[in-house]
Amino acid sequence: MSKLVSFFGQKVKVINLGIPSFAEDLKKQGVEVMHTEWRPPAGGNKKIQALLAKVEAWQSKVKAGKGAR
Amino acid sequence: MLIDIQEANAKALAAIQAAQPIIKGIDTAINVVPGMKKNLILHAGPPITWEKMSGPLKGAVIGGLIYEGLAANPAEAEKLAASNQIEYSPWHEHDGVGPMAGVATASMPVWIVENKTNGRKTFCTLNEGLGKVLRYGAFSDEVITRLKWMEKTLAPVLKAAIPLAAEINLKNMIAQALQMGDEVHNRNKAATSMLIRELAAAITKTSFSQEEKARVLEFMHSNDHFFLNLSMPAAKVMLQAAEWIEGSTIVTTMCRNGTEFGIRVAGLKDRWFTGPAQIVQGLLFPGFEEKDCNPDIGDSAITETCGLGGFSMAAAPAIVKFVGGTVSDAMNFTRKMYEITDGESQSFQIPAMDFRGSPTGINILKVCEKNILPQINTGIAHKDAGVGQVGAGLVNPPMKCFEDALEAYVEMYCQN
Numbered sequence: 216m217s218k219l220v221s222f223f224g225q226k227v228k229v230i231n232l233g234i235p236s237f238a239e240d241l242k243k244q245g246v247e248v249m250h251t252e253w254r255p256p257a258g259g260n261k262k263i264q265a266l267l268a269k270v271e272a273w274q275s276k277v278k279a280g281k282g283a284r
Numbered sequence: 285m286l287i288d289i290q291e292a293n294a295k296a297l298a299a300i301q302a303a304q305p306i307i308k309g310i311d312t313a314i315n316v317v318p319g320m321k322k323n324l325i326l327h328a329g330p331p332i333t334w335e336k337m338s339g340p341l342k343g344a345v346i347g348g349l350i351y352e353g354l355a356a357n358p359a360e361a362e363k364l365a366a367s368n369q370i371e372y373s374p375w376h377e378h379d380g381v382g383p384m385a386g387v388a389t390a391s392m393p394v395w396i397v398e399n400k401t402n403g404r405k406t407f408c409t410l411n412e413g414l415g416k417v418l419r420y421g422a423f424s425d426e427v428i429t430r431l432k433w434m435e436k437t438l439a440p441v442l443k444a445a446i447p448l449a450a451e452i453n454l455k456n457m458i459a460q461a462l463q464m465g466d467e468v469h470n471r472n473k474a475a476t477s478m479l480i481r482e483l484a485a486a487i488t489k490t491s492f493s494q495e496e497k498a499r500v501l502e503f504m505h506s507n508d509h510f511f512l513n514l515s516m517p518a519a520k521v522m523l524q525a526a527e528w529i530e531g532s533t534i535v536t537t538m539c540r541n542g543t544e545f546g547i548r549v550a551g552l553k554d555r556w557f558t559g560p561a562q563i564v565q566g567l568l569f570p571g572f573e574e575k576d577c578n579p580d581i582g583d584s585a586i587t588e589t590c591g592l593g594g595f596s597m598a599a600a601p602a603i604v605k606f607v608g609g610t611v612s613d614a615m616n617f618t619r620k621m622y623e624i625t626d627g628e629s630q631s632f633q634i635p636a637m638d639f640r641g642s643p644t645g646i647n648i649l650k651v652c653e654k655n656i657l658p659q660i661n662t663g664i665a666h667k668d669a670g671v672g673q674v675g676a677g678l679v680n681p682p683m684k685c686f687e688d689a690l691e692a693y694v695e696m697y698c699q700n
Contacts, residue, residue: 258655263687266694267653270289273698277286 285697287531289649296534296550297627297645299525300590304400305454305518310410310443314390317378317407321390322352326375328386328583329541330556334366338542338578340421343669344385345370347423351431352389358423376537376548379524380407381516381583384419384665385542392431393439397454397517399525406521408514410434410442413507419582420665420672441492441500442483449486452479454518458592459631461511462642467600468515469584469593470607470661470676475511480504516583519590528553531697534626535646538589538658538681542581542665547685549648552696557689559682564664566608566677578667580679585660591629591644594659594678595621599634599642607661607676617659618643624650624658648693651686 229248231238238250257263314320325348327341337345346361349370355361364370375382382388394407409419412430416422446452457478458466464474480501487497504510523536532550539546544558561579568577587593597603598618601611618634621643628641646658657680664675 254655256653256655260655260687263652263690266690267649269694269698270649270690274289277288280286281288 285531287697289531289533292529292531292551293534293626293645293647296526296529296532299529300522300644301627301630302401303455303522303525305397305406305521306400307446307452307454307514308396308398308405309446310393310395310439312390313388313392313394313407313409316396316405317380317388317394319373319378321371323354323369324371324373324390325349326373326378326380326382326386326388327541328382328384328581329374329539329561330544330546330558331374331377332372332541332543334370334372336543338581339667339669340578340581340665340671341385341387341542343421343423343671344387344418345372346669347418347421347427347431348387348389350423351418351428352391361423374539374541374546375407375583376520376539378407379405379520381520381539381586382409382419383411383512383516383584384582384663385421386583387418391435393435393443395514395517397514397521399521402525404521404524406517406524408517408520410438411507411510411513413503414509414673416672420663421578421669422672423670437492437496438500438503441487441490441496444490444492445483445486448489449483452482454514455522455631457482458515458518459633462592462596462599462632463635465600465602467587467593467596467603467661468511469587470663471508471600471603472511472515473508475515476504476508479511479514512584515592516586519586519592520583522590523586526550533648533693535589535648535658538585538646538660539583540580540585542578545580545681545685547648547681547689549689549693552689552692555689555692557685557692559684559688562679562682564662564675564677564679566664566675567606568664568675569673572666572674576666576668576671576674578665580660580662581665582662584662585658585681588658588660589646591621591625591632591642594661595625595644596632596634596642597659597661598636601636603661607678609678620656621659623654624656626650648686648689651683652690655683657681657683657686 461475537548
């Protein structure tokens with residue numbers, strides 16, 4: 216509880232991920248904010264995420280196989 | 285299959301970087317283009333049938349048949365074009381490229397560009413200028429007359445001049461043009477000027493008449509896009525060096541036929557992945573509206589595939605006056621393209637970005653994962669045959685091409 220109280224007493228520094236307008240709103244209120252452009256992989260498309268995961272899994276095997284040689 | 289994608293892509297990128305495209309000469313298409321024949325029409329983009337062609341491509345086919353002497357008038361040409369006597373094939377399947385409609389027939393003169401590193405050749409027609417021209421689907425007498433002059437005078441004069449000039453390395457010329465505000469897709473002013481500088485003395489040394497030589501120089505001087513038909517085969521011959529490296533996810537072709545956009549990938553030999561061609565957003569010439577515009581068309585996106593054009597827009601701030609947007613947009617387009625490419629060109633440097641190499645080697649895995657599409661700048665054709673260019677602007681490929689390519693890649697390589 217004391218940690219939470221001290222947190223609210225401190226100056227807030229924010230890292231914003233994704234939607235830029237959240238960072239803009241905080242900036243207008245004088246909050247120190249760093250925006251990071253982030254989007255979900257494949258724009259959230261589950262089918263493409265699954266295909267990319269297959270490629271990643273295959274590449275992990277390839278790299279492990281190479282390491283074992 | 286023990287293929288390391290990073291290694292395969294590094295090999296593809298190294299081959300692209302090592303390419304040295306030079307102007308080898310000029311010849312008639314039927315003499316040099318692989319598979320060329322009298323009843324074959326080469327066109328831009330992925331494969332397409334007459335029925336599915338858009339207005340400007342149909343217009344260019346009509347003009348091509350009249351030019352070739354296979355039809356006497358547009359009505360006769362249209363009937364012939366729809367018959368099974370005429371065959372169609374993408375330029376890309378014949379080691380070449382064609383801007384906009386990209387139509388080429390057997391008698392047309394073509395540039396021969398060679399990669400000195402591996403000896404492979406690429407071909408492209410000569411640029412006709414802007415306005416009512418075949419590549420935008422115009423086929424009036426004025427268009428055919430100009431094409432005949434190009435065949436009978438322009439090409440023979442240049443063909444005779446090339447061996448009299450010092451060897452022209454197109455990679456070096458493009459690299460210099462980027463330092464001078466071109467991106468060699470929709471801005472070729474500096475590159476065209478340099479080409480004239482290299483060839484002018486040799487042209488004067490040929491045995492053609494003073495009038496013919498003067499007209500050739502005037503024609504090149506009057507057309508800021510004259511170099512486009514060299515930047516395109518130069519980009520193509522560089523990318524050919526990455527065909528078909530097993531396991532590589534690097535894009536070797538991006539092109540459009542006015543109906544569909546198509547891509548090919550280094551590790552997926554000869555396969556086309558297509559989606560609907562998009563409408564170009566940009567600046568239209570006075571008197572035209574968006575409803576007049578044909579969807580995206582032409583092989584010129586080969587420049588972007590090679591890290592030029594839209595990928596190098598930061599090198600060409602003045603281009604926004606032609607294709608729309610702001611200088612800051614141009615900078616951002618280039619910055620964003622680094623996110624979907626595997627490397628940076630060792631030759632094509634962008635002064636405004638501290639001479640950083642242009643983003644090179646589009647990786648389908650990055651396009652799909654980051655959901656960022658390649659940025660292309662391009663001319664806009666009128667949707668009806670015979671009208672010509674109506675503007676220029678910015679466009680992206682459909683994501684479907686890249687998603688389908690990813691699916692095919694997984695099927696081919698990741699099953700065990």
